[in-house]
Amino acid sequence: MAHQVTDQPFWNPKTELMAREDLAQLQLAKLRRVLAWAKARSPHYRRTLAAVDPDRIRTRDDLARIPFLTREEWMASQEAHPPFGELPVTGPDRAIRLHTTSGTSGRTPLRALDSRKDWSWSAEMWCYALWGAGVRPHDVGYVAFGYGSFIGFWGLHNGLEKIGALTVPGGAQTTAQRVRQIHDFGATVVASTPTYALRLAAEAEELGIDLVNGPVRRVILSGEPAGSIPETKALIERKWGAQAFDTAGMTEVSTIVMFTPAEQPGGCHVIEDHLLEEVIDPATGREIGYGERGERVCTSFGRSTTPLIRYRTADLVVRVPHTATTSGRTWDLYQGGIIGRVDDMKLVRGTNVYPGAVEAIVRGFDGVEEFQIRISRPGDRDEIELLLEPSTTVDDTAWALLSERVGAELADAHEGLRFRVRRAATGELPRFELKARRLTDLRPAV
Incomplete structure (x- = not known):
């Protein structure tokens, strides 16, 4: 050239x-x-x-x-x-x-x-x-x-x-x-x-x-x-x-x-x-x-x-x-x-879940340092959990509002599927230099 x-x-x-x-x-x-x-x-x-x-x-x-x-x-x-x-x-x-x-x-x-x-x-x-x-x-x-x-x-x-x-x-x-x-x-x-x-x-x-x-x-x-x-x-x-x-x-x-x-x-x-x-x-x-x-x-x-x-x-x-x-x-x-x-798409209680769609919602909120998606089947039905690690400036009052709003937007975007939103401790979630792995499917293999 x-x-x-x-x-x-x-x-x-x-x-x-x-x-x-x-x-x-x-x-x-x-x-x-x-x-x-x-x-x-x-x-x-x-x-x-x-x-x-x-x-x-x-x-x-x-x-x-x-x-x-x-x-x-x-x-x-x-x-x-x-x-x-x-x-x-x-x-x-x-x-x-x-x-x-x-x-x-x-x-x-x-x-x-x-x-x-x-x-x-x-x-x-x-x-x-x-x-x-x-x-x-x-x-x-x-x-x-x-x-x-x-x-x-x-x-x-x-x-x-x-x-x-x-x-x-x-x-x-x-x-x-x-x-x-x-x-x-x-x-x-x-x-x-x-x-x-x-x-x-x-x-x-x-x-x-x-x-x-x-x-x-x-x-x-x-x-x-x-x-x-x-x-x-x-x-x-x-x-x-x-x-x-x-x-x-x-x-x-x-x-x-x-x-x-x-x-x-x-x-x-x-x-x-x-x-x-x-x-x-x-x-x-x-x-x-x-x-x-x-x-x-x-x-x-x-x-x-x-x-x-x-x-x-x-x-x-x-x-x-x-x-x-x-x-x-x-x-x-x-x-x-x-x-x-x-192969990213996960089916949870009849609803398609894409990690990218979840990230698009999470990144729309200030105060989130990291997040993880975990899918499990503790009993006879699937459960999906979103772990959010907020920044240190997010107090308990702000966290309550943040988790409620994130959960509502996730449900709206996923045909009413309810994500359990849980607070992760500072530094709890992994950090990534290369490709991030933010979804873990713990359900038994079919």
Whole structure:
């Protein structure tokens, strides 16, 4: 990528402003190329694509000829052919980086290999998002992330460097140490999960560091759907005195696939010149139209060592056309970013409960430090409990009003389902640096 003009709002105007017809043809050409590459080199794809002729994939309707890839298949491949399975096109001798999924779901982490070319591509994807959020070479970027095998913000770190921003890796430190570095180094951009952004803000208050009037102007969020929950985003912006921008990706693709543009806070652009995204009905596997909630399916054109073709992500999204934004970008958006997971939904006494919907309500109230959702079955019926840890400024009178109002809003939003709202002691609930786990289902497995 050539050096960017700093007042240019697009990282790659050629493709970000490309006509939809030309973009569709570009995607199909790249799809044929990645199909041929994977079929010729990957043992897994050699089998699954045996009946697929890449040259015959000429329209979007032809995608139905290509089988889906599921996490379960990938896991089974790793177990049968440890440690990396049969998806990679080469062994570790040709790779330079190994990453795993976070493991926060309790499932065995997936392992993925990347080459130097793959890793350069990952940084490029982050540049789209960072530049779109207004990050420029004169910025100081602080990455509040415990660097490890989880892919996390590795690509963002490289993207900041590629843009030319001074980049500070914030690994292997306490939260207090990170807050002090953000302050001492004059960071103008901070990257973290939404949950950890709130934890950093709380720590800054304890230390007497004024974030609102400090130099941070942009907070780049990833790792949790909360980055696009309006109430959580607004809370982060109030605590930091900065704009918050959501991004979403996954280890399986090695980078982000969408980002919030500066002019469209309610949606995330799909990086459509490098990824082909579909939204399907989770039950039937058929593609659905704009405005309908469904499961996103991802095909990557840039990751070559571990190809990703029609991967069922289990992410819930609502796709809307590019005309929903005023930037001029021709890429479609996911309204509200990733709004949850197919497997996140819990059925409690006949009512669907989504953690993201609960968070949207809880974050709308001041004075809440942390929360947890617990579902149990002590007798013959399900019970759901919300533990709220209020800030130390919330006295007994304020707590009574807070718990009553939260409980009423939860019931209104969940068809009358009553949540037991209980006060947690200061510091009782866990804090998270990476992906938060705020729902525990204690019911016996069926």
